Amino acid sequence: MSGDLSFEMRIRRNQLLRGSDWTQIADNNLTAQERAAWSAYRAILRDVPQQPGFPDVAWPVPPSMQSGAGTETGELS
Numbered sequence: 001m002s003g004d005l006s007f008e009m010r011i012r013r014n015q016l017l018r019g020s021d022w023t024q025i026a027d028n029n030l031t032a033q034e035r036a037a038w039s040a041y042r043a044i045l046r047d048v049p050q051q052p053g054f055p056d057v058a059w060p061v062p063p064s065m066q067s068g069a070g071t072e073t074g075e076l077s
Contacts, residue, residue, distance in 0.1 A: 009055040013048045020045075020062065037063035 022028055023038035030038065044060040051057040 005055045006049070009057070010049060013045050016059075016062075017042060017045050034063065 041060055041062055
């Protein structure tokens with residue numbers, strides 16, 4: 001049971017990372033502060049499996065979008 005949940009949690013983590021890949025490319029229209037916030041969020045996502053109690057963990061909250069970058073193409077809701 002725990003192994004299945006661990007696998008599912010890693011899949012979710014990978015999906016969240018893929019969904020935020022666009023935040024790290026050079027021409028994404030994010031401010032330096034927004035890009036740094038997304039970078040920190042992605043680092044926390046990568047570390048999810050190392051959290052105590054994994055797979056029962058708290059998920060990080062994605063940074064809010066101040067500039068609106070990415071919202072026009074549906075990356076974020």
